[in-house]
Amino acid sequence: MTAIEAIRARRSIKKFTAAPVPREKIELLLELAVLAPNNRMTAPWRFVVLGPEARAAYGRAIGVRKSRKVEDPASAQTVRDRALADAVGGPLMIAVVQKLADNLEIREEDYAACWMAAQNILLAAPEVGLGTHVRSGAVFGDATVTEAWGVAAGERVLGVISIGEPESVPDAKPRAGAAERTTWLA
Ligand SMILES: Cc1cc2nc3c(=O)[nH]c(=O)nc-3n(C[C@H](O)[C@H](O)[C@H](O)COP(=O)(O)O)c2cc1C
Secondary structure: HHHEEEEHHHEEEEOOOOOOOOHHHHHHHHHHHOOOOOHHHHHOEEEEEOOOOHHHHHHHHHHHHHHHHOOOOOHHHHHHHHHHHHHOOEEEEEEEEEEEOOHHHHHHHHHHHHHHHHHHHHHHHHHHHOOEEEOOOOOHHOOOHHHHHOOOOOOOEEEEEEOOOOEOOOOOOOOOOHHOOOOOOO
């Protein structure tokens, strides 16, 4: 698979099989992640590979957030139970954590570098038979999540990459074409 093919074929995978992901494949993807461009070579990233116990913290936190919108206590409990079961029983996840530089310009560069590292994982995964889905959101700043994942003060969870064998691959979503978003200057 060429880089062009990998970029064209990449999708956010919604359904994964229950097949476990071999550790060597995750190690390979992380090795590729840290080859991302990185101004000043700050190595601003840290990756936390989340097994079922670590994912439970996320499942509980997302369940609490979702259930706030549900008035009936029994239904709210069902929402929490489902969120927990989905997280624990779902695919492996890798949390992408940024070390926050004091200098705001460097912090911004580092933020971009962390997502570039994440993109390396997304683009390389299909070559080893894996699919991915990246997620971000306020839940990853919840203290229950950051404590469970060992995220230190001065670090931020940017998001998580769900990763596993795809059960199905969605069609490409319609997108604005590049020509519409491009200006050529003399
Ligand atoms: C920074 C970032 C955050 C994202 N967060 C979420 C999310 O919270 N939930 C979700 O379902 N998808 C999330 N996505 C995936 C996008 O929704 C997805 O890329 C988009 O719908 C296009 O689909 P495709 O990836 O299959 O091309 C995120 C993507 C990026 C780049």
